Structure formats: C-alpha cells, structure tokens
Amino acid sequence: MKLKFVLSGLLLLGMTGLAELKLPALFSDGMVLQRDQQVAVWGWADPGADVVVSFAGQQKSVKANPDGTFLVRLDTMKASADPRPLAVRAGTDAVEVKNVLVGEVWLCSGQSNMQMAVAAADNFKAEQAAANHPLIRMFTTVRNASPEPLADCRGSWSVCTPESVGGFSAAGYFFGREIQQALGVPVGLIHSSWGGTCIEAWSPLESLAPYPLAMKTKAGYDAGARKFSAAAEEERFAKVHAQWQEKAKTATANGKAAPREPQRRVNPRLNQNYPANLYNAMIHPLVPYGMRGAIWYQGERNAKTYASAMEYRALLENLVTRWRADWNDEFPFYAVQLVNYKAPQTKPVENSAWACIRDSFLNFHKEVPHAGIAVAIDVGMEKNIHPTNKQAVGFRLARQALAKTYGLDVVPGGPIYRSMKKDGDKIVVAFDDIGAGLVAQGGAPLKRFAIAGADRNFVEAKAVIAGDTVVVGSDQVADPVAVRYAWADNPVGCNLFNKDGFPASPFRTDDWAPAAE
Template structure:
C-alpha cells in the first residue's frame, strides 16, 4: 500500500474512533459575549450566568464567594442563578468544567438596556458638544457593550462583542442617549453602571416582537399578509443582478458625456432588514434576554407613525413580550416621546406624529412601571435626529432616579387629567404639574385649539387659572366640546411646569384620526 494512502487511512480510522468514543473529545466550556472581562452585573437581585459545555458536563461557577454547580443539559446548555450582591468590585467570575475560564474586573452595579431606532443609535460623536463630551468621558466604572445589527428569523444566542470601559476612545461610537443617561445615573448614585446598546436605525416596532405573537392576533393580519407576500416573492439575487445591469448602463452613459441622474443604489434585502416582523427580536434582542438588568430605555416610533393607531396595541405588546421572555417581572421601561419635526403649521391640522405621541402616552395607562420623557422642545424641524441628546437623557434619568432609586425629584411631564365646560369656556385640569404650570419664553400660552360639535378646530386663547388648571376659549366657538394641545408634527407650544418639563401633548376628544384605518 502506498505510504500516502496508508497514512490517510490511518488518519481516517483515528478520527472515526475519536468521534465514536464517548467523552474522548471534550468541548470547552463557553459563555456568550455578554459575559466578558469588565462586565457589570446587576446588584440587589439574583445573578443569572449561563453558557455551553458537553452534554452532562458538570460546571462550577464562582463569584464573590458564592459557588454553584450545575450539569449541562442534553444540548450542552447550562445556567446558574447566583445570590444577590451589593454594588462594588472588582470581582473575578470563575467557570470550571473540562476547562477553566476566569473573567476579571467584574463590577456589580446598575445595568440598563438602551434600545430603539436611529435616535437611540445616534452616537456621541454626532451629538452637541461632541468634542467636549468625548474628551471628558473618563468613567472607568461605566461599562459599555454594543450588539451588532443582525436581522434574522432564526433566534440568536450570542453575538460578537465585549464589555469596554467608558473612555474617550470607546465612547464616540456609543449611543449618545444611552451614555448620557448612564453618566447621569453614575454621577448621582456613585455605583458602577453597565449599558447594553442594541438599537438599530429605522427599525419598526414589529421587528422587535416575537413573530408568533403577531401571527396569533387578527389585528395584525394585514401587516403579516404584506410581509408574507414579500417573503414569497422577493429574490435578492435577482435584485442584485438588476442593480448591476443598471449600474453598468449608468456608468456607460456617464462616460459618454450623457446626462445621467443619481447613481443606482444597491438593493437592500427586506428579509434581513430592521422592519421584518421578528427580525430584531431574534437578531439583537434574544442574545441579551435573561441577563440581569434594572430596566430598559427606548427611543423609537418614527417608523410607525403612519400606523399610530396600531401602535396603541403594538407598543404595549412589545414591552410585555420583552418582560415575559426576560422572566424578571415588570422591569422599568422608559421611552422618549417623538420630538417636534418637519415644518411648523400655522393652523390646526391632522398629524400622524401627534397620533403616534398619543399612542406612546396611552401605554403608561396600559402597563405598570412605564414612563415617558416628553421632548417637544428639543427637536429640529429639518433634522429627524436632534443633536441635543444630553437633555433627552436627563429626562429619562429623572424617571429612573425617582421611580427606581428613591430620589425626591420632579420626574414626569404634566399630563391632561380632565375637562369641564363652563359656557363658552373649557377648564382643563392636569396631573403631575410639579411646582405648577408655567410657560417658556413668553407669558402667553401657545399651542391650544378648540372645537364645537362640528369637529372644526380653531386657535384658542388660554390662560393659567391655578397651579394645575388652564382655561381655554375662543370667540369663534360658542359651545366648545373639545380642546387639543400641541397637535401637530412640529407644534408651536410653550406650556411646561416650573421645573422645565413640557406639558404632554393631548386631545380631549376621541374623534377618528388619520391613521385609524392604517394597518
């Protein structure tokens, strides 16, 4: 037998023996990227730790004197729940199986998930005073980790990434709202802060929800049918081929001196994007579900504004889905209401963005432990990405500091409570007014409209008549029945509390909106 053939045969026999002999080859104990050097684990609650090993392999986990032993299941998965620890560190997390892992510089503190679309993804380097913010970002006890953008229908259990210390080198590309929120918590609480950013620009809320939940609810049938049609007909290879043909033709005409329009754009695959139902739940949320957290902050809604009525149920469904999957109860979930955007409109008008803001506000009455940061005065008419992320983060931090950390501060915007008709006037009463209602810039109250039974709104005159009441009237309306405030994409309005938190946009009517039939 030739030597080469004999050696190959011998090698094959050895490999066959290795794979057929139980426990001959041992898989290393592994852990997902969430568990790495420099991570922050949530204080004051049991700490979940998990990973993979050989089926049936015994794994010992040690942290801060707490030792737990677990046996990997038939699929090689293992998980332990360590006891509660107080803020501090650094600690070492030691994992012992067929091999040993040691994770160093592990801190115990407060962990928050930072999620949503582009205004959460918007990084520090593109925010106000970015040069100063980056130069001063020297907070080694704030730790950052970012989940890569993967859109898929297949649930993911890991990602490529690692925890990093907050520094001028690491903070520029991190979520600005997330960082400024975490920094405020750190400066106030003086405990380690861990921030997990899994945001994705342009994402739709339905992409963040487990797909079977949408399929089981008839109200989402039109949405799911549209996607099923796309899934059954879209051919990305064909789309790429068509693009290449158009690009060649475009370049040929350009070289010949012919007038050409914009260069053709490469197609984006809708099957792997940030809109397809379930894609982001599987790709960027599932890998972090179950990690010990205090709560989540969220900035999204722009992509769903055209279906604002649907968002009334979709957004609470998403939050509840996250909580159910996390298995950590009704953890805090705070979001940013849509900012002012687009051109200012001089008179009363319908608005998809106003209806989306309304849907966001409604969520606070549907789910416990939720809160909304109103930022109507922080937007930019010509830019959907306002650069003042510092004040956005502070308004979110107020919710957390008051609700979750016991600080006695004003934390939420005034909100409409009730109305009473008095002749040709309507008297409005508000909750959560802090030190009392106030105005910004000028004493005159701006932003109110009023209507009679004909449902035609006209600009109204308004005045503060008490700490928590406003009187609204108009000479054009003898018998008013409804009032709206800041009801526009980019409303001109100026009511706030004395602490500077804007009055939450509202309407007293429930007349059919422009997105009521959009599904």
C-alpha cells in the first residue's frame, strides 16, 4: 500500500498539530465518497494511538504510525443519497464529518478555462435558478503553490444550490450535472485549477526530467531565483506602494478609479508556474482520495510555440501516467481540446502552435488507454480565450465518460480521423465515432478541407461525404498526398459533424514538421 501521500509534508502542518486528531480538508461536512471502491480515510493522530473509523455500519481500526499518520480503507459501498456521519476516534479525541453521501467523484483540473466560474458562463441567471441539486457536492481547492509536496490543502464542500453554484467551475459543474442526471446517484466534484498555468506545474518534478523544454523552463526560474533578493524586493515594493497610495488618493479626490495596487514579487522558485509547484500543493494533498476519474481543461499556456505545442502530447500522457500511479488506479481522464480562437481563418492551412496543440490532444485521445477528448472547435470566440458556452464543454466531457467509463449506449463525441487512402486524384478519409453518420452541419458543402501534393503546398479542397468517409480533391492537385481539416487558430465555418450533433476534430493526415517560427 502506498503511504507516501500521507507521510510527506508533515512538518509543513506544524508540529503542534501532530498531537491532536486531524483529517484532511477533503474530509469535511457534505463530502461524497466514491462508490464501489475501497476508499481511503486518513489523517493524523498521536503516534501509536488506536484509531477507529466508523461509517454506514462499518468500523475499521488501525494504530497510528510513529510519525502520527494513519490510513484505513473502507469496504466497497453502493451509491447512497442517505446523508450519514463519518466518525473517527483516536483515544479521547473524536471527529465527526456530517452529511456524507456515496456516489461518483471526479477531479476537475487545469487552468483558467477550468477555473472560469458558472457565474461567467452563458445564461447564468437561468442556470442559477435551476441549480438546486442536493446530490451534487462541490469542493474547491484554495490556490496554492509549493516547492515541496504538501500533505493537506485548504477547501471545503458545499451542496449545489442557487446560492453556491455561481463561484464553482463552470466546466466542472456542467459535467457533473450531466453525470448526476444520467446516473441518478450523488456526484462529488473536486475543483483544483489555476488560471494561466502550464502543464509542467501540475506534474511531479522528477517525471519532467526527460522533457527538454520543461527542464529549460525550470532552469530559467532557477536562474531568476539565484538573483532574487527578498530584502531588495521589500525595498522596491515599499517605494512603489507609497507611490500608488499617493496616486490612489489623488484619483479618489478627483472622483476617478484608483489604479491597480502593486503586488510583491515572489521568489521565482515559488511561482505557480515553476515545474511541480501546483502538483505539490493542489494535487498531492488529494491523494489517495477515492474518485472515479479526472477531467482536464488546460493547454493555452503551452500553446505559445510550435515546440511546446508538439511536446504537449508527451507531457499530457506523462501527467496522466503519474497521477494514475499516485492513486494506484488506471482511472479515466478526459480533456478538452482547445477551441477555435483568434482571427478567422483566411488561408487553406494556417500553421500555428494553437493548431499543433490540438493535434497533440487528438493523438492523446487515440493513443492513451482510458482517455479521451471533448472537441470544442465550434464553441470558441474570436476575441475571448475563455468561451462562455461551458454548457457544451461540460456536456461533451460527460458524454465521453458516460459512454466509455459508465458503458451507457450513447455516442461519445464527434468524428475522429482514423485513416486515409489515395484514390486516383483524390484522397478518401475514414473516421471513428461517426455515430448515426457523417453530415455537413448547416448544409453542404463541407468547408475547411485542404489538400496538398508532394510539394506540401496546401490548397482549398472540395470535400464530399460518401457513406462513412469523406472524399477530398482539388483540380489544382493531380497527385495528392495529404489532407488537413480545420487547421488554423480559428477555422470558422468548419462543419463536418456526425448526425448526433458532435463536431469532428481538426486533423492532418501528414506528419510534416511545421515551418520554422
């Protein structure tokens, strides 16, 4: 049994806390325990204390370790909407967690598009009024970064109500709502995200050694840390803050808004984007809490260069592999492929890091077991990196889970490129996940297909649905070798869908390296 999760970081809790019974923040009123798993219950007590955990007729006993840690596992349980207490006793100390349900638990992580709240999503007033879901419970991990793995985090559970839903992750909530309604069991959502952060920050540090760009990022932060002076920063901050106070006073006197208050700079080693810092503070403390799987909305930060976008495929699998190792569970993992964004497409193919990272997501979907992506190429916004239609994002993530994790007879998503075959002066493209069949959404013709010969010069192509395939050609290319679809930052009008309403993922049939940046 892996106990590293609860044994590390104890000094960061403070030595005075070791003498009293304490449970992690996740074990608080309103929590949801994962059904059909031997879920872990852990915490801290007096070294050698006899610890007894009681829940739903079960009673498990263990002696606290010499360092004060303890862990027991409950027998598997069926889903239950009956709110019951979980009691933990160690000597004369006792803790009772109230209103505990049993159902499905999912981790919701990533950067700002996962962090984006329900209050910022489409139709919030209507969504808020309808958000009376006592069987949905929401936990948000307080943002924190740490250079060392922590044993606990801060946060608390809340029951989903119109009053509580607005501040929770929109993608997470709409995903959880679909899961709860489809399965009819309690759902617990653990939200742990931070806007503007890179995937390296969410990955264990030792796992990043094989990745040159990740190590280059680390080296840059380390160089900055060596030059950082806390005393010099205090001197600088005192000066700029005094200047700000004067400007704020003047602005207020003139009836104007005060300028933004300056912030202290932190040691780069403590930055939230330093490799592993968010894993240490916002993922490690959650292990080994019982859960069904994870959803992920991140990648924008890693889509700044071709190199980083193309390395993302390996980094994403690395993250999933390491998280699964921590939980000792090959749990499912579903990610959101980056949406359409920026200026609308004007050329047949527009190479960009944003397009390349979508390809990394697509290959992840096709190649990593128990994983998948929600394609969102039709819900983006030209001038807003945070699309407000999070309902579609949550629904599509949920359909991946309902089909692949829970085995429901539903279509998991849209067409996924499978293979190509040359047929004279045309290329025939085949797909998986065609559902009820392929369709040109909004009517023919299909748009945003491009084709190229050996010269790698892509031109706009004519694409026609032929049964379960798409036949692509152009009078300008007599001997085609490659096809691309929706290959641009914002391929407005791309309209290959299945009849079930899901868009096809952008794809390419070639493996040509992008032009130098």
